[in-house]
Amino acid sequence: MSDVPLQKLFNALPRAFIPEKASGIDAITHFALSGEKGGDWTVTIQDQKISVVAGLPPESPTLTLHADAQDILDIFSGKLDITRAYMQGKLRVTGNFGLAYKLSTLFRVDEELFRSLQ
Numbered sequence: 174m175s176d177v178p179l180q181k182l183f184n185a186l187p188r189a190f191i192p193e194k195a196s197g198i199d200a201i202t203h204f205a206l207s208g209e210k211g212g213d214w215t216v217t218i219q220d221q222k223i224s225v226v227a228g229l230p231p232e233s234p235t236l237t238l239h240a241d242a243q244d245i246l247d248i249f250s251g252k253l254d255i256t257r258a259y260m261q262g263k264l265r266v267t268g269n270f271g272l273a274y275k276l277s278t279l280f281r282v283d284e285e286l287f288r289s290l291q
Contacts, residue, residue, distance in 0.1 A: 179206065179242055182249060183214050183225045189249070189280040192221040198279075200235040200272055210242035218279070236272045239265040249280070 183204075195218050204214040215230040216223065238245075244263045247253035255277045258264040266273045 179210055179212055179214065179246070180227070182246060183216075183227070186216065186225050186249075186280065187223050190223045191279055191281060192223075194279050195221045195223075198272070198275070200269070201230050201232065202272070202276060203230050203234040203237040204245065205237055205239045206242040206245055207239070208241040208243060210246075212242070234268060236266065236268040236276070238273065239267065 198221075199219045200217070202216045202218070204216065206212055206214070212227065213229050214225065214227055215234070216225050217230075240248075240258070240263060244253060244258055248255050248258055248264070253263070255264065259266070
């Protein structure tokens with residue numbers, strides 16, 4: 174997973190998205206990623222649909238996740254548990270903390286899905 178660019182990861186998020194688990198969620202999440210592979214990504218979930226775009230959100234996000242890009246890649250591949258990442262300070266949350274917890278249940282996290290990106 175270490176060679177997967179963020180563009181490929183975020184392009185894959187709609188395939189990993191589980192819409193039935195997103196009932197009632199209307200949120201803009203900003204991924205503020207640092208490190209060599211870092212960048213800004215905006216994930217919008219509304220009406221059980223997802224949109225993913227590179228860059229800063231057009232309006233104030235409901236949630237911002239701050240992390241090193243590699244840690245996000247590891248979380249989505251299943252190599253790093255999201256709770257452990259938070260407890261170790263590898264993931265910082267600004268905004269709706271409850272949404273951050275819920276967000277982790279809205280995507281299939283498995284190495285097989287992301288192995289195809291390499």
